[in-house]
Amino acid sequence: MKKRVAIIGAAYRFPGSASATFWQALQDGKDLVTRVAPERWSQEAFWHPDRRHPGTSVSFAAGSLGDVSGFDAAFFGISPREAAHMDPQQRIMLELAWEGFEDAGIPPSALRGSQCGVYLGVASLDYAYRMTDDLSALEASSATGNTASIVANRLSWYGLTRQGVG
Known part of the structure; x- marks a missing residue:
């Protein structure tokens, strides 16, 4: 190697x-x-x-x-309305990424301009299936909040745009 x-x-x-x-x-x-x-x-x-x-x-x-509803949307620059339409996997991923940086002692802003990639997998889309029980409740953020291909993008966007947080 x-x-x-x-x-x-x-x-x-x-x-x-x-x-x-x-x-x-x-x-x-x-x-x-x-x-x-x-x-x-x-x-x-x-x-x-x-x-x-x-x-x-x-x-x-x-x-x-257990209860995964304790997401601090404001900390991540996400409106409560958008957070309500996000798959818990996306919310947990943001929390874990932040905790991983804290554990490493690296401010996320240190990665700006670096050769860093975001690679992750999403297990299922159960939350999206549950949301389709009431089609009238769906809105624009339901798509980005429940699409597996968006998850890595959400983290990389957060890392590039929310540099001053924390």
Whole structure:
């Protein structure tokens, strides 16, 4: 390998644990998998003992991050209205990027003009599918807030335009 990569900062979210307690949870052998919260959907309606039965489940194990609604939209220069239409994956990505810079001790403004790339993946578009339940609630920011191809762009735009934050 001609070029080396060094990880100098990290940020993450794992089920049932905060960044400060994750390592201890691993050392203790703690199971961070829980059950799907009952308010998410009726487990009674979807449970079936035969795993081959279509549209049902035999397990409700979940690796949930819990309440992801505590996003500080103003900190990231995003209106509350736009934030309400953003997939939680986009909100969490912005928070994690900021935390990663903090962990590394690098101000995001230090990257301006550097050869830095933003590469990430998005797991699913569940939030977008949920939003289509009420088509009258969709607006212009619903598209950018729920399109997987926008996620890396949102972070790079934030890094180039919000240099003075923090």
